[in-house]
Amino acid sequence: MNERILILDFGSQYTQLIARRVRELNIYCEILPYNRFPAEPDDSIKAVILSGSPFSVKEPDALRIDLEPIIGRYPVLGVCYGAQYIADYYGGQVERSQKREYGKANLTRIFQPDPILDGMARDSQVWMSHADTISRLPEQFELIAGTDSVEIAAFKAREGAFEAPVYCLQFHPEVTHSLDGSAVLHNFAVNIAGCSQDWTAASFVEHTVAELKEKIGDDHVLMALSGGVDSTVAATLLHRAIGENLVCFFVDNGLLRKDEFGEVLSVYRSIGLNVEGIDARHRFWDALAGAKEPEQKRKIIGRLFIECFEEEAEAHPEISWLGQGTIYPDVIESVSVHGPSVTIKSHHNVGGLPEHLKLRIVEPLRMLFKDEVRRVGAELGIPQSILGRHPFPGPGLGIRILGEVTPDKVAILQEA
Secondary structure (H helix, E strand, O other): OOEEEEEEEEOOOOOHHHHHHEEEEEEEEEEEOOOOOOOOOOEEEEEEEEEOOOOOOOOOOOOOOOOOOOOOOOOEHHHHHHHHHHHHHHEEEEEEEEEEEEEEEEOEEEEOOOHHHHHOOOOOOEEEEEEEEEOOOOOOEEEEEEEEOOOOOEEEEEEOOOOOOOEEEEOOOOOOOOOOOOHHHHHHHHHHHHOOOOOOOOHHHHHHHHHHHHHHHHOOEEEOOOOOOOHHHHHHHHHHHHHEEEEEEEEEOOOOOOHHHHHHHHHHOOOOOOEEEEEHHHHHHHHHHOOOOOOHHHHHHHHHHHHHHHHHHHOOOOOOEEOOOHOOOOHHHHHOEEEEEEEOOOOOOOOOOOOOOOOEEEEEOOOHHHHHHHHHHOOOOHHHHHHOOOOOOHHHHHHOOOOOHHHHHHHHHHHH
């Protein structure tokens, strides 16, 4: 992408919401762990947002980074913990609140007009979620707005303090309870940081197809299709880029919905994808015999899919790439901000690939949220019968059956 906003994630439950709100403005953005900011200057970075966090800047193990490569080089917006960290970093006073503030508040105190507040209603409702409070600003900063209970709810760097603007918000503009939050983010991203709002489904398709052509060249790609939105859109993008060099197959793992195998194959062929159907029902059922725990079943199913990939690859020696329908939440869920102990779960798309897998991975959708995938699918002309399908991840009925999976249980569930 030609321009982007980087969102540094300090572990907030709302970080993905920040990204979604920014992208709703037709601005491309990426979420990075707080400590993985690019070391070298990057002209594609238009602005940086520091997220909230469940941690306190007063804790000995608080999440900390060096702000010198960021502040002054790029426009910066600090949200909640991000605002507190900036205040603390530059010598302000951050204190533990006597009680955690969580809920609605109103910006009743506007100390000066500012572009960040353009379009906000009088006494606009905002959403607070913090246990610390900023009691004194650093000398380089000045107050913009407050609430009845939080004097410092919005502040910014004084003119000339840094070479790029710095704004900080104690409230969360990304949540819907902040009624004018989208206007605040628009003001920062467009009016202050100068983003061009040219990231659309059409521009994504054009850019991605060109990128895939350059990346893959004359190589061949093998892709397993699931009948879902993600793999279908990914395959269609790949097909547009490399044509018949894309080889697709659809596995009946015995865990699909009723009649899904035949129906999906028919739809795929109607949109021009050459897909081989593979009946592997008994292979999966046999491997799942005796497995009762959901994570155990997930791993078995994932392993068998990988074996199917490898067998198909051996049947097609021209293959050198494996296509996957990984989307952005899959990637985010599999990356921990504070170590592997808090990874949400293993994911069937991005976890468990063995080192001996002989195929390189290509994931055309890995930076898109689900609603964005659907918009790209519509841009590609994929029928609504596919784009509107209820999500049905790879493990399928296998993790919807309590205990051991058997053909009889699958048949009962398919009729439910």
